Amino acid sequence: MDNYRIAVFGLGHIGLPTAALFARAGFDVTGVDISTETVEKVNIGKSPVPEPGLDELVAEVVGKGKLRATVDGVSAAEESNVMVVVVPTPVNSDNTSDLSAVISATETISKGLKKGDLVIIESTVPPGACENVVLPILEKTGLRASGDFGLAYTPERALPNNTLHEMQNNARVIGGIDGKSAEMAAQLYGKVTRGEVIVVDDIITAEMVKLMENTYRDTNIALANELAVICESLGIDAIKAIEAANHHPRVNLHTPGPGVGGHCLSIDPYFIVEMAEKHGVPARLIRTAREVNESMPFHVLDIIRDALESAGRDLAGSRVGVLGVAYKGDVADARKTPTRPLVAALISEGAEVVVNDPHVDPVLIKKMGVEPVPLEEALESDCVVLMTDHSEYLEITPEMIVGGIFICTRPVLDPEKFREHGIIFRGVGRP
Numbered sequence: 001m002d003n004y005r006i007a008v009f010g011l012g013h014i015g016l017p018t019a020a021l022f023a024r025a026g027f028d029v030t031g032v033d034i035s036t037e038t039v040e041k042v043n044i045g046k047s048p049v050p051e052p053g054l055d056e057l058v059a060e061v062v063g064k065g066k067l068r069a070t071v072d073g074v075s076a077a078e079e080s081n082v083m084v085v086v087v088p089t090p091v092n093s094d095n096t097s098d099l100s101a102v103i104s105a106t107e108t109i110s111k112g113l114k115k116g117d118l119v120i121i122e123s124t125v126p127p128g129a130c131e132n133v134v135l136p137i138l139e140k141t142g143l144r145a146s147g148d149f150g151l152a153y154t155p156e157r158a159l160p161n162n163t164l165h166e167m168q169n170n171a172r173v174i175g176g177i178d179g180k181s182a183e184m185a186a187q188l189y190g191k192v193t194r195g196e197v198i199v200v201d202d203i204i205t206a207e208m209v210k211l212m213e214n215t216y217r218d219t220n221i222a223l224a225n226e227l228a229v230i231c232e233s234l235g236i237d238a239i240k241a242i243e244a245a246n247h248h249p250r251v252n253l254h255t256p257g258p259g260v261g262g263h264c265l266s267i268d269p270y271f272i273v274e275m276a277e278k279h280g281v282p283a284r285l286i287r288t289a290r291e292v293n294e295s296m297p298f299h300v301l302d303i304i305r306d307a308l309e310s311a312g313r314d315l316a317g318s319r320v321g322v323l324g325v326a327y328k329g330d331v332a333d334a335r336k337t338p339t340r341p342l343v344a345a346l347i348s349e350g351a352e353v354v355v356n357d358p359h360v361d362p363v364l365i366k367k368m369g370v371e372p373v374p375l376e377e378a379l380e381s382d383c384v385v386l387m388t389d390h391s392e393y394l395e396i397t398p399e400m401i402v403g404g405i406f407i408c409t410r411p412v413l414d415p416e417k418f419r420e421h422g423i424i425f426r427g428v429g430r431p
């Protein structure tokens with residue numbers, strides 16, 4: 001196996017670190033991406049993905065000639081023994097899965113598929129996608145799985161901003177179309193992670209494990225959000241109540257906030273809902289949890305309107321300074337951010353909206369129909385709303401809240417410190 005050549009399809013947040021770690025483990029790796037800009041950047045040893053340590057690792061393995069990138073996926077497949085698919089799987093507007101990138105990568109791979117090859121899917125997919133979508137495409141070549149080539153599924157589990165560490169230390173779950181495929185994939189990933197390699201019974205189980213993980217977190221966040229909204233109506237500080245409840249040995253309530261963003265928790269539960277409902281099984285809890293989390297930006301809107309009214313102001317005509325577009329603190333990723341629906345609602349209600357985010361590309365912010373402004377300018381608003389828990393915002397003091405109203409949707413600042421200075425301080429779960 002040590003002389004295996006590996007092709008990694010998709011050089012994004014997960015694909016590029018995966019390719020670079022295989023290269024550092026000694027494999028000759030070809031990274032494949034549809035973006036020429038990404039390919040060119042990688043080939044000069046640069047990472048198009050902002051992730052700690054990734055620039056250095058890419059420079060190292062490209063410098064040693066162990067990693068190269070190309071847009072020519074067919075040649076990459078022809079030259080390689082193992083093909084790993086790590087492309088995005090978003091949802092369509094009706095929240096059904098969009099597997100077009102997986103299908104396109106698989107079709108490319110099938111043009112270079114050979115006897116003895118192993119195809120590994122890492123993209124998050126609905127349960128059954130490997131057997132019902134990927135396998136038929138590969139077998140159109142006339143080659144048969146289990147006899148001629150292998151197929152396995154192993155989900156990525158790494159957290160942005162800690163991706164390289166988690167890829168090398170998290171346990172790995174692997175499922176194969178057969179035992180041999182699972183074993184080959186297990187040996188391969190055993191070379192890049194010190195974590196336990198867990199081989200499950202079959203490929204659909206591995207697909208489901210991934211979805212369960214993110215759905216567990218999304219549903220628990222929804223519970224925390226619902227409890228927070230209820231506590232507000234009862235005049236209870238939910239953040240303090242949750243801190244106390246989490247001292248119970250079997251309780252781990254998550255943290256309420258303005259909603260769940262990113263490309264994972266806000267999408268993956270729908271992959272379970274889709275397949276469950278196709279099998280006539282209602283996914284009430286999972287679907288409701290999504291609805292609760294998707295309602296949170298509008299709950300924040302209610303808090304803003306209420307706080308302004310308590311100061312004798314209308315939302316219409318008020319200047320609202322929004323802090324944070326990224327879906328969570330200290331990342332540059334704004335995919336599925338709760339800030340987007342909030343900003344759209346504020347504008348539709350006649351507020352003047354300015355936005356600050358030191359991490360997110362200003363071009364992205366402009367696409368939301370608002371002006372990106374420096375922090376000082378955003379703080380000079382009638383109402384300031386903290387949406388993302390970036391480290392920079394932890395330095396905010398009462399004196400900086402010029403308009404006297406501060407909505408802090410993340411439990412990162414002490415309400416008393418602001419209220420002592422006459423600031424109207426509200427938050428999710430903070431009455």
Ligand code: SAJ
Pocket residue numbers: 156157158159160213214217221254255256257258259260261262263264265327328329
């Ligand atoms: N959030 C809350 N309350 C919480 C925790 C998170 O409101 O208590 C919000 C965050 O602010 C953010 C969203 O949820 O908007 C998701 O953030 P996250 O840090 O929970 O997760 P991601 O999306 O960055 O990464 C998740 C991780 N999954 C799990 O922890 C189960 C990561 O391990 C996965 O690899 C990743 O999804 C993925 O790619 O699937």
